[in-house]
Amino acid sequence: MIKMIKRMSVVSIIMAFVFMFIQVIADLYLPTLTSDIIDKGVATGDIDYIWRVGFIMLGVSLVGIVASVFNTLVATRESQKLGRTIRSEIYRKVEYSSNNEFEKVGTASLITRTTNDVNQIQMVTQMVLRMMINAPLTLIGASLMAYKQNAGLTKIFLFIVPIIVVFMGVIMYFATPLFKSLQNKTDKLNLVFREGLTGIRVIRAFNQSKFETKRFDKANKDYTDTAIKVNTIMSFMMPVLTLVISGTNVSIIWLGSHSIAEGTLEVGTMMAFMTYAMQILMSFMMMSMIFIFVPRAQASAERINEVLDMKNDIEDPTEPAGLDGDTSLVFDDVDFRYLGAENRALKHIDFTAEKGDTVAVIGGTGSGKTTLVNLIPRFYDIERGTIRLNGQDIRQVEQKKLRDRIGFVPQRAVLFTGSIRENMQYGKKDATDEEIWRALEIAQAKSFVEELPDKLDSYVEQGGGNFSGGQRQRLCIARALVKPADVYVFDDSFSALDFKTDALLRAALKEHITDAVVVIVAQRISTVVDADTIIVLDEGKMVGRGTHNELKETNETYIEIIESQLRKEEIA
Structure with missing residues (x-):
């Protein structure tokens, strides 16, 4: 007192x-x-x-x-x-x-x-x-x-x-x-x-x-x-x-x-x-x-x-480094354990992605997919290994500057009360209407926003309750794309989209996002099939890494996922 x-x-x-x-x-x-x-x-x-x-x-x-x-x-x-x-x-x-x-x-x-x-x-x-x-x-x-x-x-x-x-x-x-x-x-x-x-x-x-x-x-x-x-x-x-x-x-x-x-x-x-x-x-x-x-x-x-009085377990370095190197994302033998947990949630995660690459992460429920992408913006600190963005260990970078370089779409589509424009400008306050419409077009949201009476000024209820699940997801994706970033993370953000919209969105990302790394967490094989690198997780371990064609021939876990989603005649 x-x-x-x-x-x-x-x-x-x-x-x-x-x-x-x-x-x-x-x-x-x-x-x-x-x-x-x-x-x-x-x-x-x-x-x-x-x-x-x-x-x-x-x-x-x-x-x-x-x-x-x-x-x-x-x-x-x-x-x-x-x-x-x-x-x-x-x-x-x-x-x-x-x-x-x-x-x-x-x-x-x-x-x-x-x-x-x-x-x-x-x-x-x-x-x-x-x-x-x-x-x-x-x-x-x-x-x-x-x-x-x-x-x-x-x-x-x-x-x-x-x-x-x-x-x-x-x-x-x-x-x-x-x-x-x-x-x-x-x-x-x-x-x-x-x-x-x-x-x-x-x-x-x-x-x-x-x-x-x-x-x-x-x-x-x-x-x-x-x-x-x-x-x-x-x-x-x-x-x-x-x-x-x-x-x-x-x-x-x-x-x-x-x-x-x-x-x-x-x-x-x-x-x-x-x-x-x-x-x-x-x-x-x-x-x-x-x-x-x-x-x-x-x-x-x-x-x-x-x-x-809670002590921050994630603190900024006393002498922060910059992120001025070439765009890249590297996980170097990373281990992670949740606070108080007996077992590690991630073990020996190791991969590299360069500018323009799309990395997909797939695996069963509880395999650590969301945990992995939550480490990129440093929501948690790793136990062992190194995560590098643009060649710099993210623990040596100020959290604000690190997250300024990351466009993040969480699993749960979260929209804030206000207008569509205000939600789109959440990551970039001075975003122009032209930039917003471009992001909406890439996210396959432009068509339904144009049909709204007030367009970008249309009202968004609490939690985006006046939009469907797929519309909320696309608006959240567009909000992340408005923000200029070195890494775009989509944590199972395509789950509410139909296959056609999913394919169109991935094609648009491939075409327009050429100067950043794209990380996609997904459950569906169709979402990851075109990725440059697919990481297969099982109980926190990276049991596979490669392209779709490579993994479907050699990786048992990946083959099981394919067979659980596609009929034999559909497997190419």
Whole structure:
């Protein structure tokens, strides 16, 4: 939590303290003025004195109100700015984290940490700048003023204060762990809810709506039960405090009335003492509230710091190299293992591709095809060997500069909300309409975009939901082609295309992309048949490398893939 507070402005903290100090002084002075009006004005019938002190009270009240408003303004502004800063830091951290780091936390938990956890810190920050300053100042000031009014009556607090302290201690003991557990249960609720939304088609296709509803209800009930339990515990606070305050008032009136009857205490003094007593008790209540909510915010702060303090396992070199050599891509005896995995995902991957070459990667499910291409933009770091782009080890190049030279189309076609033009300019902000149309033509997307009423300005819904799977894939391919690159990677990006469109697209790539290396991951033999080099993977091992004609004669794994997709008479 201290790390969070360090982000706050020192000037704002000082201003909040000054305004709260003024407010507390005004609040403490008002009961004394009330006492003077009763004892020196009402008791003696001095109307002028009542008016004079009444105007002073009005002025003091106005000062207190103004100070309270400015303190609230400073506290609110500073807490919201802190929330904005933390959210921005989390977002930037995630954007620049490696896939390993991202997967450690998970999407659902990141959403909770960016929203719910930050809100907890904002709330407590505002409490700190108001109640944390107000409570101790009021407690000390009210105690001194109460003692000044009547030292004898202050003995009441010797009985009342221990009762409040014990009661608040019990509340904190039971409530604090529950408040902390709510954050983890919010994570679980978000996870189940998000999986239900993203997998809605699968859920409906398998008629698992009831199962998912029960799963969500279970997580929802767990969260609800915990929230009800903690709020039930907290609900005891106000009735008990009301009882204590009422008991304190009765005790003050009981003892004070005897003193008034004996002539040792005036009515106004007793009224002022009662007000100071209420301020003392309310200060204890505010401090108790802080001690209850701060641990929850502390838990949130720890969760946020866990993200912000994650050490990047992929870092830029201290002396980065350039990529000015001739266009080429080389895998030199590369091994790779996922974090925490027992076995290597890739073993002894070795191939070279020059400018204008098309490299195809094929293999069974789980053979490591996507893993291989994810190493090119350095989404993961290899365990052994070297990957060189344009003759330079990619670990010696800044990640930004490396990825500037790579056009990447992932397995899942991802489009962003906006227009087609905005999506096309994602890799090249200043791309002209002519460049966009050229990329769309190569990707075989020009025909359907031209048919849209607004052409390039046509709206793209979230995730590209207003386009078919094949259209989304072609738009994603076009987006990568708009960007000038040394390597274009297509990770199973032709899977939703029909055979004719697939063939036309590959022919267009061969014709127009002559100054870059093209890497294609595919499942279909027809997609890789024209590649200059075909790499065959099996359980992470490169079991074959060559052209289609070479592999279909000598490579057993490749032959099995061909036979699984084509009839014997179709095999050329």
